[in-house]
Amino acid sequence: MKEKIENNTMGITPKNKRGSFWKTVGNVAFYLVMALILVWAFWFSRSDDPTKSVFGYRFYYIQSPSMEPDVPVGAAIFTKITDPGEIKIGDVITYYLGDTSVSHQVIEIQSAGEGMQELWFRTKGVANEEPDPELVPAEAVAGVMVLCIPRLGFVMSWIGEHMMMILWLFGLICVLCVLVQWLVRESKKEPKEPQEQPCPQG
Structure with a gap:
């Protein structure tokens, strides 16, 4: 019975790893999209081209x-x-x-x-x-x-004036979020049970 439970646990672990990987990828993609929106707003507000859209x-x-x-x-x-x-x-x-x-x-x-x-x-x-x-x-x-x-115009104007600082902070937050998620995931891993060694025959 013990051997069967250990085999089932080993079978679930790769699936959990795959789920955690794609969850991390999704979070990073979300942060990148938000950063692109900020860059787009900055470009739009600073462009002198009246035909931009x-x-x-x-x-x-x-x-x-x-x-x-x-x-x-x-x-x-x-x-x-x-x-x-x-x-x-x-x-x-x-x-x-x-x-x-x-x-x-x-x-x-x-x-x-x-x-x-x-x-x-x-x-x-x-x-x-x-x-x-x-x-x-x-x-x-x-x-x-x-x-x-x-009031959104005030916000976007402020973003345009402080874009570089915001991008640096946003990048730092992204790195910290990924690091925290990795630490939490590692802390939830169950410790492996020590394998029983056969007694020497003598």
Whole structure:
């Protein structure tokens, strides 16, 4: 009976090792994905290319109170690249005035040319009393807002300013987590029972 139990234990041990290995791999992969997200946010916030996007989405930090309370200062908004012909009155669009991005609500759409090929949008900040003085041409529109997360802009801005420190700390935390998991796994291993030695015949 004792010999049978020992054989069963030996049969389970490799399976446990395989499970622990894949669990560790999964944890490391999770940490790497999170690190990549931080790097992507840093790249996006620092890039000067107005056409940059990830899977057709862009995000911006709101630094003006012109859209409060709907879109407060410090919020991060996610915009989706949209065909100008699909933009409707009431949509919040992000467009460029030179190197500056503006996110305001569409209050009027004007068209010209055959088949409405040329479009302009009159916009207005929710908190502003008057519409914006200039019409926005369709080619200046970066996208339509689909999501607004208050205060996230402050967080992402801080991350962008302290990216190197965060990456170092994140890497250290990853190493410590893997080390702790390994130590816990080692501490749970049952000590092997000493094998009985046959008595010498004499």
